[in-house]
Amino acid sequence: MTTGQLALTKDQVRLYHEQGWLGPYTLLSEEEMAVVRGRIDAEILEVGKAQGLAERDYFHNRHLDNRCVYELLSHPNLVERAASLLGPHLVLWRTNFQIKAPLSEQEEWDTEVPWHQDCAYYQPSPNVILSAWIAVDETTKTNGCMQVLPGSHKRLYPHVEDPDAEMFSRGVDPRHFDASEAVDLELKPGEFIFFNESTLHYSPPNRSETRRFGITPRLTVPFVDVGRREEIDVLMVKGEDYMGFYNVVEPPGSF
Ligand SMILES: O=C(O)CCC(=O)C(=O)O
DSSP: OOGGGGSOOHHHHHHHHHHSEEEEEESSOHHHHHHHHHHHIIIIIHHHHHTTOOGGGTSBOGGGTOHHHHHHHTOHHHHHHHHHHHOSOEEEEEEEEEEEOOGGGOOSSOOOEEEEOGGGTOOOBSOOOEEEEEESSOBOTTTTOOEEOTTGGGSOOOOEEOTTOSSOOEEOOGGGSOGGGOEEOOBOTTEEEEEETTOOEEEOOOOSSSOEEEEEEEEEOTTOBOSSTTTSEEEEEESOOTTOOSEEOOOTTOO
């Protein structure tokens, strides 16, 4: 398939604007994702654990130093579709691993993620962030797949701080919306969906013995300030930083 054939149709773009999320699409086949999973497990997760690092020290921004993660996130199946939503210049400014361990391996905190809009955590100006949620493992209702609330990106919801939260400290009280309208994003390994900075989303705890691992790349465009942009390294996965505000670095292992 040529990159042009991967572009989203006008109807798909309209649907994204209507519901605030889109997909699923195939990034890799299940067999290809099994190879990527094996590499990420061996090159990142097992190494981080063996070094006794805190997860926050090895779960983020691995597109900057791991070739396998970089190749996954710069794949045309993702980038060309993202370009249909944001245009031809794409800044990859952040990546997060979203891992919910099997129940018997969970330690200090519950793996539930509260309802939230990402713009309550990041303050991009203007407010334009496109995220993908890429399934590395299969995600199901029982291992805590993400849920999104269609149309919720059209308004801002009040977030309250949870001072005891380990990971997600800001959330929206579900009394502010009708959670029965939420959509479960059950994904096969290698599939992904798009959502944006204002899409209300949530995930229940993993109460199963199956790990749930997803990767969430955060994309924006060169004129958006994601905050402290001169201090962070970013990759251009398409086009160029025509504003020159970002600290654009070379992909890992390519020189
Ligand atoms: O993986 C999850 O369940 C939540 C992910 C999330 O909140 C995010 O990617 O913004």
